[in-house]
Amino acid sequence: GDSVTQMEGPVTLSEEAFLTINCTYTATGYPSLFWYVQYPGEGLQLLLKATKADDKGSNKGFEATYRKETTSFHLEKGSVQVSDSAVYFCALSGSTGGFKTIFGAGTRLFVKA
């Protein structure tokens, strides 16, 4: 079945450091790919998405590119801030029709001032 694997955390960075969180997926069809973010005590919210191969999703300085050849959707940010401290979830949806979403286990990011 479909699955999402993302790097284990926690990831601890200093402010202004470069961030990469790796995500790879397995899917039988052509899914949309997502990054969701969860701030402490809150529900998940969409950070960015990409719907087809070579699409780049971007939001709030974060970027991820849909790589079909490597089945990857790695999240990057050039300069993290303390306010980026959160849990980040990679996800896929729509592989075989319908809108059920498969989530990765989540990666916790701590950013130190």
Place this chain on the structure above:
Amino acid sequence: NAGVTQTPKFQVLKTGQSMTLQCAQDMNHNSMYWYRQDPGMGLRLIYYSASEGTTDKGEVPNGYNVSRLNKREFSLRLESAAPSQTSVYFCASSGSGRVGPDTQYFGPGTRLTVL
């Protein structure tokens, strides 16, 4: 727009007690979902409702029941709570909109502890 609302925010139950978690959305979404979140396991789908009047099992449905009361409301019931059901429960919805029908909107969650 309140988005997705959930009640209660926190709940403590004793083993064997029952309770219903409530969820409502005001975005006119067709699809609604219940997840549980446990440390290191991401989100696991309990039940979902693709449209009003339909419900289907997700990955971990045992011990739960759901009701899609109308288009806005989707409740989750624990008939006889067990310690293994201690978790954070999230309701979500998806439907037409600027970001596409496959993007989910989440409520703030219910922290449930079963003693």
